Amino acid sequence: MPMRFRFGVFFLLFCAVIMAASPAMAKRSKSKATSVQTTSATQKSSKKSSSVSAKKSRAKSEPISADDPLRLRVRSAxxxxxxxxxxxxxxxxxxQIAPASLTKILTLYIVQEAIEQGKLSPDDQVRVxxxxxxxxxxxMDLYTGERVSVRELMKGMAIASANDGCVAIAEHMAGDVDSFVRIMNRKARTLGMLRTTFKTPNGLxxxxxxxxxxDMAKLARAYLKRFPQALEMHATRNYFHNRRNHQNANRLLGEFEGADGxxxxxVNASGYNIIATAKRGDKRIIAVTLGSTSSGIRKRETSRLLETAFVQVGKPATGLAQAKAPQAVAANDDEEILPSRDERPEAQGGGLVGRQNKPSQPVLQVPAKGRYTIQDSSYRSAENARARQECLRATGVPARVVATRGEDKWYRVLIGRYTSxxxxxxTRRKLAQDYGLANTIIVQ
Structure with missing residues (x-):
């Protein structure tokens, strides 16, 4: 009995202790769970806060178009x-964007450097x-066998954006185009143009x-610093060669206060590009815009950029020029400003060639039926396409002009129709070998 009694007492005491401890353990467990939940919630809140903070930080460091006071309608500036x-x-x-004819500034730099070093004379005659x-x-309408001075080729490149002049000077100075392009790329590196690669002397x-x-701003600054006299060419609005008038495509000349180059x-790959410069008093600004969707938008947006820069250096427009300053338009505006009738558009992948007094080759015989054709070039202007057609026919190449369908219209200069x-x-190989047309492509 005593043993059983003692065992019973111990058992009852044990149960009492367990029952007394259970609420405390439950409370402690609940407290711990609450603590874990609170900690988890705090961590999540902290992470969310950090994430929002990081996003805000990135938003401040990354350029956003909405934060751009100018909101230029260009790809790069x-x-x-x-x-x-x-x-x-x-x-x-x-x-990185295709340079198009801005390439010619480096070609002109190399030519003027050679003149400065006595390796070339402006009066040297170049055979085309x-x-x-x-x-x-x-x-600039050069023709095969023509002899033209280096001085005239420079004017043609600067004013008429002469692709033929670039090829002529490249062959004269380096023996062939590829060798000249290698000189261009070496000079580009010397000037610090580390993200630029040239493949042609003219930008086609x-x-x-x-x-x-x-990189283009670096080139322009070095060019103007070393050859300030070059502005006399770049500020010229018309150039005559072989009885034809060539107009400068820079529409800022005569319209933006101080503009002189x-x-x-x-080209299609880039859109409309420009290196522009203007001087007011003792301040000269260089502005580069790449990738406008029309020549009119290029003019307007570059004018806005130049004016903003001049205001920053304390040289705002004066008088009538200030009243004519272009205004910003909404970023989603679909307006397309067309070039004026007297502007000669630059062509994509082809263009007007030098006039020949007579066909330099026999008339090329091409088939007239088939699903394939050869494209020589394409234009926004039907007039330029027909002029190219006439020039090709003058060299013995029968060409036709076909307009593309749709609103985005191009006028293609095509040669023949082929079944395969x-x-x-x-025929394309023959055009390259016998007629000097190395840039044609086959299309359907």
């Missing part, structure tokens, strides 16, 4: 003080090859040929 190099504005200035005379795009379309607004360009790609390729 940059403006700087030409004397000090002080950066006044930039938008995607390191984005068949390849040069048949160069595509905007030209070529795979891998790219530049940036920043420099170079425009266009092999047949078209045979």
């Amino acid at each position: 940059l403006a700087l003080d030409a004397e000090s190099g002080t950066l006044l504005y930039e938008k995607d200035a390191d984005k 090859s068949s390849r040069a005379a048949n160069a595509s795009g905007s030209v 379309p070529a795979d891998g040929q790219v530049t940036t607004a920043r 420099l170079k425009t360009g266009f 790609v092999q047949e078209a390729e045979a």
